[in-house]
Amino acid sequence: MLPYEPREIEPRWQGVWEASRLDEVREGDDKPCYYVLEMFPYPSGDVHMGHVRNYSIGDVISRYKRMRGFNVLHPIGWDSFGLPAENAAIKQDSTPAEWTYRNIERQRASLKQLGFSYDWNRTVITSDVNYYHWGQWIFLKLWEQGLVERRSSPVNWCPSCKTVLANEQVLGEGACWRCGSTVERRELEQWFFKITNYAQELLDDLDTLEGWPERVRQMQANWIGRSTGAEIDFALCDADKNPSDERITVFTTRPDTLFGCTFFLLAPEHPLVKRLVEGTVFEAEVARVVELAATATAVERSKGERKKNGAFTGRFVVNPINGEKVPIWIADYVMMDYGTGAVMAVPSGDQRDFEFARAYGLPIPPVVIAEDDPLFETLYEARERKLDDVTWEAAFDGAGVMVQSAEFTGMKGGKDSPGSQAVIDKLAAQGAGRATVNFRLRDWLISRQRYWGNPIPAIYCDNCGIVPVPEEDLPVVLPMDADVAKGETLASRPEFYHVTCPRCGAAAHRETDTMDTFTCSSWYYLRYTDPHNTALPFAREKVDAWMPVDQYIGGIEHAILHLLYSRFFTKALRDIGLLAFDEPFSNLLTQGMVKLNGEVMSKSKGNVIAPEDMIARFGVDALRLYTLFMAPPDKDLDWSQEGLEGVSRFVNRVWRSAHDLLGETVVDEEGTLLSLYDESLDAAAAAARGKELNRELHRVIGKVTADIDRFNFNTAISAVMELVNTISSYLRVPLALRDEPLAHRAARTLVLLLAPFTPHICEELWQVVFGEEGSVHLQSWPEFDPKQAIADVVELAVQINGKVRARVTVATSATEDEVREASLAAAASLIGDKPVKKLVVVPGKLVSIVV
């Protein structure tokens, strides 16, 4: 036996597989299609353990499905536009393109070294012109559909990255997702994708994504943030309640509390504020609060308990339900970008309004109260206002009964309650309100004031305004040699910037903003199905054949951003007629992180375990197997060097066991005999061990198959370890007494079951050691025969009054009556003469006797 040398075996087989194009998709056969996809990497540096784990999961699924008879699409590419390339280029006095493509080549080499079964002929690189060309084409199609808008809006600006950001790219407490800087709010004219047109469908279809983790579905639902309620119009009035024509509309989820509205709030940045107070005595104080809100937000926000600041504007509105005069205040807790930026404040029903009322001495009349509230007796059936304040410590925002609410008194109040509906109906009848649905989701801001991205195909003409670049003029090519270190931008390149207007022929100039990188990653999975198409982003029949992605694998950090944008793209492209399905990813697996001592590995912390170091010591197969064995795929994995060594020992053991099963004498490097025969075994004992081995083979085939199907790779591997333990027991049978066909079958089965996990050692054993024809990765998955996994006899536990008291061995084929009899006999001395009240038989498991 040759010693196991992963460093020799692994590169050799990788070369053979590449030369024979083993992993390239062969289209046109009649096998069912299966599309397995891992989120493609950003080429920021070396391949790390997180990549190894992510791609090992995908590779097991890919190889397994191929052995199960599927035609598998398993592609890889790079998400290669983005700001880090610009920053790196400045630091290294290089260009973003140079830095990006150098990193891609390094990562490509690493991924090949890891032996992943990618179809390298389908690589998609988003900064390649033959890809981003079609991103521009899709942009134009969305524009034609009315899904692209350029408009002025308050947006998030990162002063460090010097670009605007989408809402989804601003993390908690106002931090930029890339650099962590506090973002600023600016009013700017920008490009948007109208993702809000799909808000309802994006929410509804989450219910169809049964193959997604509940957590991700919840996060998306929360992000979309649907609220049902009403819009209510309040007319501005003067101090004597004379209404004007001007109305301010609010959104509320609690129209039933309208009788408790004692003040009216505007966001500090609300466009009306300035005009309401201009030239009045209230102007100075209002301006002070506006200023406070604009400057202190980010700092205040991080401080947990926030004091609510506000100021009276000196103006009033009329409450449309009861004609009461309500003062208009501004308050810094009212957000301009949710609802309408105006709020009807009901201090008894909303905690924030409650605190504000207490701080500024405003009345708090209760209007919806719980039935067990002490006030209930006093106020029940009170239609007029009897009580103008409460002794409560906090607002009551639950479901209750409406009081002090005219004809609505006594009705059930709460979110979406009959009381709410009744109030909406009355307001609708007088034209002062209507039922409506509000979403938290905002339109997707996709323009970036950066160089290294996909140019937005638009032209500015003094005569014609904003003009789309004609389809036949695509692609708008990004100059690859821009020296960003010297401050070069798209605007500073005359040959890029100056154009003639495609409509009128006058001198014009190009848009110099580029698209958000997330636009590139929103459709790359479609391009993989048809990566070389030069006439279209993809052909309809290719997409129809492969999509949707059967299994998508990636990190939870994309739960909202990438996954929501991709779902939007899919729906928008469907409506353009390019696709026929509603959702891009049928099943999603979010893998956990690889950590060291509970901390995320990072270069800056200096706690990185480099894959190549581990490969040099233990080999690719051991490393990959380790990442799959140590934890379930969706959980975080804390690095354990001892754990990797244990898995490496197991791989070595597989190598020795396979040789031994073929009848080879196994020796170590110094020639010491490692095969261990038990000469005391006779033919009958050998046959019994053979029977046991055969049974175990079938049990493990069944277990591994079921476990891979539900992504329990860790237990699939432990089942193979159990098989190897049983094989070890069989290997003690002296060669002369062994069942040779059985031993060979065991060896082949072991290798087939492990092939998706440890592809190199299995290929070596299969082709070289076993001398089989063809790659192990093109073999059929072992057939599971449940009948052969069953033993002739089975030991049952006998429970008496819920405790295991005895054991009885019966034939597997025994009838329930036979089992009953045998267990009563076995437990006779324990039961004595007590009458048996009940007897439950669980076939193959236990018997429960109650006395």
Added chain:
RNA sequence: GGGGGCGUGGCGGAAUUGGCAUACGCAGCGGACUUAAAAUCCGCCGUCGCAAGACAUGAGGGUUCGAGUCCCUCCGCCCCUACCA
């Protein structure tokens, strides 16, 4: 504040539908082989107990012949999200 998830040996974790809790691995302990070590192989390894046995899945209660799993109450931890009107 809202939402999601979790609590099992010294550690990572297993237990698919309510059916013998702790599979598999790591660490540890003992033995074989060896001049010795490494490697390998065999065995032990929840707690208490000499043993028979008793007790153990965060705590307490319930349903059931039977609960890690289902229900209720409480405690603790993690993640996401948030002045969302």
